[in-house]
Structure formats: structure tokens, C-alpha cells
Amino acid sequence: MLRGIAALLLFQLLGESLVFLTRLPVPGPVVGIVLLFAALQAGRRFGHSGYPRIEAVADSMLANLGLMFVPAGVGVVALWGLVESQAAAIIAVLVLSAVFTLAITVWTFIGVRRLMARAGEKR
Amino acid sequence: MRSPIELWVYLSTSPLIWLTLTVCTWIAATEISQRLRRNPLANPVLISVIFLSLVMTAFGIPFETFFAGAQFVHFLLGPATVAIAVPLYRNWENVKKLLLPIAAALVVGSLAAVASVVVLGQAFGLSQEVMISFLPKSATAGVAMAISSEMGGNASLTAVLVILTGIIGAVIVTPFMNLMRIQDYAARGFAAGLTSHGIGTARAYEVNATAGLFAGIAMALNAVATSVVVPLATSLLMH
Structure with missing residues (x-):
């Protein structure tokens, strides 16, 4: 377990460092995803296997991803004063924007997927 | 023997109790969410936030005190990503x-x-x-x-x-x-x-x-x- 945690921390650290050095407009943990993914692919190619250890830790963290948002969520209640005066308008914009974004994203994904399937059939 | 009130004064300012409460609340919230067959309204993040906020308000705990404990969980957002x-x-x-x-x-x-x-x-x-x-x-x-x-x-x-x-x-x-x-x-x-x-x-x-x-x-x-x-x-x- 400890090695899995160490690997995740290490790749986050690498990601953060790379972002700091190159001034990339990307969050460090996102670069960490890319680096860890590349390392796992390379590991498969060279037959090295620390993978099961990382997999166990990663899966249990992702299964409890919501927990990590709880402190920030409690912060929202503490900071409610910031939105209180315009609360109704803000909630309305949030809900409508979320529905719109969900709809347009899912339809684009499905639309392109269908187009690809159709192009595949023709071939 | 010290009094229970002294214990509360001691605990409520330490990060330990708020970290423990955050993790236990989350476990209970996921349990509730499962029992309700993952009903979208029984979102475990929402349940946890509401419960913990009620506790903070009821006991007059400042957010900074809570976060001193909860930050250990918050920190895991990076590695989880x-x-x-x-x-x-x-x-x-x-x-x-x-x-x-x-x-x-x-x-x-x-x-x-x-x-x-x-x-x-x-x-x-x-x-x-x-x-x-x-x-x-x-x-x-x-x-x-x-x-x-x-x-x-x-x-x-x-x-x-x-x-x-x-x-x-x-x-x-x-x-x-x-x-x-x-x-x-x-x-x-x-x-x-x-x-x-x-x-x-x-x-x-x-x-x-x-x-x-x-x-x-x-x-x-x-x-x-x-x-x-x-x-x-x-x-x-x-x-």
C-alpha cells in the first residue's frame, strides 16, 4: 500500500515541478496523470511490474473521491456570505448552465460516435 | 480527574477530532447513499457537507479550526487526480x-x-x-x-x-x-x-x-x- 501511495505522490510532485519549470497553464496533478500513464505503458513494454500495488491504492482512492471534496464543501457554507446577496440568480445560472453543458457535451459525444460508426460501416 | 467539559475544550481545538469526524461522516454518508440505492439526492458529498456544517454551526466552531483537521483529506485531491x-x-x-x-x-x-x-x-x-x-x-x-x-x-x-x-x-x-x-x-x-x-x-x-x-x-x-x-x-x- 505504501509503495502505491508513494508512486502517486511522486508523480504529482513530478507534475507540479514540470508545470512550475515550464510555466505550462495546466494543473500539476493533470500533468501527473500523463506522466504516470506514460510510465505504466513503458513499464508494460519493459516487463517491469509495480503495477498491482499502484492499482490497489488508485482504485480505493477513486472509490472515495467524493470524500476529498467534503472539506471544500464545508468551506462553501462558511463562505456563503459571498453569494448571499445574489443567491437566487447565482443558483439559477449554475443549474441552467449545468443542464446546458451536460446536454451539449453528451450529444456531441454520441453524435460523433455515431458518425464514426457509420463511416466504419461504409468502409 | 478532569471534567468532560475540559475534554471538549481540549478536543475541539485539536485537528484530530475534525479529521476523525470528517472521515466517519463520509463513511456513514456512503452507507446512507447505498441504502437509498444511490438516489441522486442522497449524494454522499452533499449529506456530509450538510451534517458537518450543522455540527460546526451548532458548536460555534470556526472553519479554520475544522480545516486544520480536514485539510489532510483535502490534500489527497492531488494524488487522487x-x-x-x-x-x-x-x-x-x-x-x-x-x-x-x-x-x-x-x-x-x-x-x-x-x-x-x-x-x-x-x-x-x-x-x-x-x-x-x-x-x-x-x-x-x-x-x-x-x-x-x-x-x-x-x-x-x-x-x-x-x-x-x-x-x-x-x-x-x-x-x-x-x-x-x-x-x-x-x-x-x-x-x-x-x-x-x-x-x-x-x-x-x-x-x-x-x-x-x-x-x-x-x-x-x-x-x-x-x-x-x-x-x-x-x-x-x-x-
Whole structure:
């Protein structure tokens, strides 16, 4: 377990460092995803296997991803004063924007997927 | 022997009790959510936040005291984001086939998330400062706050809007997709992660493993896309 945690921390650290050095407009943990993914692919190619250890830790963290948002969520209640005066308008914009974004994203994904399937059939 | 009141005074100012309470509340909330068959309204993040906020208010605990304990959980957001590489690696053969829909949905979705705020914000008469803090709301918290302060928004306000977007999206995504009769779990998950970052991703993992994977991919990609789209939208807003 400890090695899995160490690997995740290490790749986050690498990601953060790379972002700091190159001034990339990307969050460090996102670069960490890319680096860890590349390392796992390379590991498969060279037959090295620390993978099961990382997999166990990663899966249990992702299964409890919501927990990590709880402190920030409690912060929202503490900071409610910031939105209180315009609360109704803000909630309305949030809900409508979320529905719109969900709809347009899912339809684009499905639309392109269908187009690809159709192009595949023709071939 | 010291009195129980002394014990409370001692404990309530230590990080330990708030960390313990946060983790135990989460476990109870996931239990409740499972018992209610993952009903979208019984969202474990929402249940935990409401319960903990009630406790804080009831005992008059300042947020800083709570966060001194809860920050250890908060810190895990980074490594948990990196962890998305694992399901990505495991399912790469399937993901590879869907790179085109992923790219298209990312471009259209990230623009929609920002453009809808501009249009709706003007319709509902939001002030310009609020609007700028609003724009990066679909990106994950750390990124959104960084973008907001760079554009002259209020980072704390952005944090509030990010979390609210996350919870709202996580609550509406399942009923909305069912209403639309969409059964493609890759597409459903991608939309959830793009709209509602990690909280949407957490919800997607509850519903379906494929949805969770694509939500994670969308969350990571939209963090990058939002940091490109928001500066553009802000410069348009200023003119």
C-alpha cells in the first residue's frame, strides 16, 4: 500500500515541478496523470511490474473521491456570505448552465460516435 | 480527574477530532447513499457537507479550526487526480477508439460551460466581478481558483461556485440522462466529468465503472481546456 501511495505522490510532485519549470497553464496533478500513464505503458513494454500495488491504492482512492471534496464543501457554507446577496440568480445560472453543458457535451459525444460508426460501416 | 467539559475544550481545538469526524461522516454518508440505492439526492458529498456544517454551526466552531483537521483529506485531491492514470491505462484499448468523440465533446463542452455563464449571467444581471469568478466553475477547484485570480475574479467565490456546480451536476446528471434516454455510459460519464469535475466524477463512479473512467478523463481534459477558454472569454467580456 505504501509503495502505491508513494508512486502517486511522486508523480504529482513530478507534475507540479514540470508545470512550475515550464510555466505550462495546466494543473500539476493533470500533468501527473500523463506522466504516470506514460510510465505504466513503458513499464508494460519493459516487463517491469509495480503495477498491482499502484492499482490497489488508485482504485480505493477513486472509490472515495467524493470524500476529498467534503472539506471544500464545508468551506462553501462558511463562505456563503459571498453569494448571499445574489443567491437566487447565482443558483439559477449554475443549474441552467449545468443542464446546458451536460446536454451539449453528451450529444456531441454520441453524435460523433455515431458518425464514426457509420463511416466504419461504409468502409 | 478532569471534567468532560475540559475534554471538549481540549478536543475541539485539536485537528484530530475534525479529521476523525470528517472521515466517519463520509463513511456513514456512503452507507446512507447505498441504502437509498444511490438516489441522486442522497449524494454522499452533499449529506456530509450538510451534517458537518450543522455540527460546526451548532458548536460555534470556526472553519479554520475544522480545516486544520480536514485539510489532510483535502490534500489527497492531488494524488487522487493522478490516480486517474490507472483506469486510463487499464482501459486504454477502449479509450483509444473514442479519441474523436472525446476531442469533439471537450471542445464543444468547454465552450458551452463558459458561454452559457456569459449569456445567463447577463440575463440574470450578475455583476462583472461575480461573472469573472463564475467562468471557470466547471474546472476542478485548484485550477478554477488559479484562473479566477489571474483574471481579476475572487478566488474564494470561485471555490464556492465550483463546489456548487459539482454538487448540482452530480445530483441532476442521472435523472437528466435517464430522461433523455441516453444509455451510452462513456458519453454520460464524460458529460458529468466535464460539467462537474471531481464531484461529477465521484458520482459517475457510483453509477458505472465506464462512466467513472470517462468522467475522470473529462475532468482532466477540461481543467486544461478551461484555462485556455476563460482568458479568451474574459477578454471578449471586457470589450
